[in-house]
Each structure stands twice: as structure tokens, then as C-alpha cells.
Amino acid sequence: DGGITQSPKYLFRKEGQNVTLSCEQNLNHDAMYWYRQDPGQGLRLIYYSQIVNDFQKGDIAEGYSVSREKKESFPLTVTSAQKNPTAFYLCASSIFGGTGELFFGEGSRLTVL
């Protein structure tokens, strides 16, 4: 079964800690994305990557970092510099960067205690 796997589904973090959210896809897609969703809100783009070893900032990149060392993997690190990290994080991929439909994972819910 092809798809996108995000882990963990739920994560609790103390203030001042960095956490890394995993996103793996076996769809052979070139492009991958991280979005943040707050209650009752739409999705806001954090980072995206159109090709291995390259990524660009989205609209709300401050306090986040990513890497794209393999085509299948696009982990997101939420650093202690992110002032309000409690949110639902969604990873997505598309065949080509920027066009066509996005395929989403099931999301990771991060709560800062």
C-alpha cells in the first residue's frame, strides 16, 4: 500500500525541548510539504522540498527546521525557538512540486506542557 506515514500520532513536549516529527512516503513523489493546522483554521505552510537536498521556507518557518537527505523522508524539527508549538502537523507529498493534488499523512498532534 502506497502512502504517507507520520509518527508519532501524539507527542507531548516540555517547554524548551526540541522534538522531531517523522514523515515517510513510498509514493516515489518528488515534492514534500509540512503544514501546521490550528483549531478552526486552515493549513499554513511551514517548509517544502521539491527535490532531495533542497528545501524552501513557507509562510511560517520561524522556529522550525527540516532536512531532505532521502527522497522518501522529510522530518520536521520543532525547536525551542517556536513560541507556540502546540498544533496539529500535517505532512504531504505531490508527484511534482507545486502542481497537482497533495497526498496527506494522518497528522501528528504536538502538545507543549
Next chain:
Amino acid sequence: SQQGEEDPQALSIQEGENATMNCSYKTSINNLQWYRQNSGRGLVHLILIRSNEREKHSGRLRVTLDTSKKSSSLLITASRAADTASYFCATETPQGGSEKLVFGKGTKLTVNP
């Protein structure tokens, strides 16, 4: 940056009725897409309509696009309780090879049995 804006924010109907959701946007687009999200889950792509298309159908879904008014509508016919979800429009705007999707805040649809 929020491009699309859905209307209404929430909609409650009875099973069997039709549900219409609208999306307005501000700048020219390459395409407009509609996604569905069940509570606490990832988004699922429903339909993509290109800027040179006026109407598209997929099963019980009908999407229209009016580029002169910068608006789109999603019609779900003969609704079912299982259609209960949030529905998001997303617009892809031309950005010279760095196109990405911008999501609205969504319409929360409740279909009562």
C-alpha cells in the same frame, strides 16, 4: 498568506439534502482544489479544477469555477451522514516554478441522519 476563503464557516443539513460550499480567492490561479478532512485526520483530495475549466463532476460532487468573480463552489448532492467533515478549498497561484497550494479556513459540514 490566506488566499481562499470558504463560506459558510459551518453548515448543518439533513441526510438527503444538497450541500453547497463556496470559496472566494484574491489573485489569479493555475488551479483550485477541494479537500475533505474528517475530524483529527489528514486531508483527502476530492477534485481539481483548472483555470480554463468551468465545471467538473466526480460522483456526487460538482465543482464550478468562475474566474471573473474569483470564486468556486462545491456541491454535494444527496448528502449522507458519512459526508460529515470539514471541506477546504486550496488555490495554486503562478509563482515561476515555485508554485504551492494555499488553503482556506474550511467549511464544517454536519449531515444529520
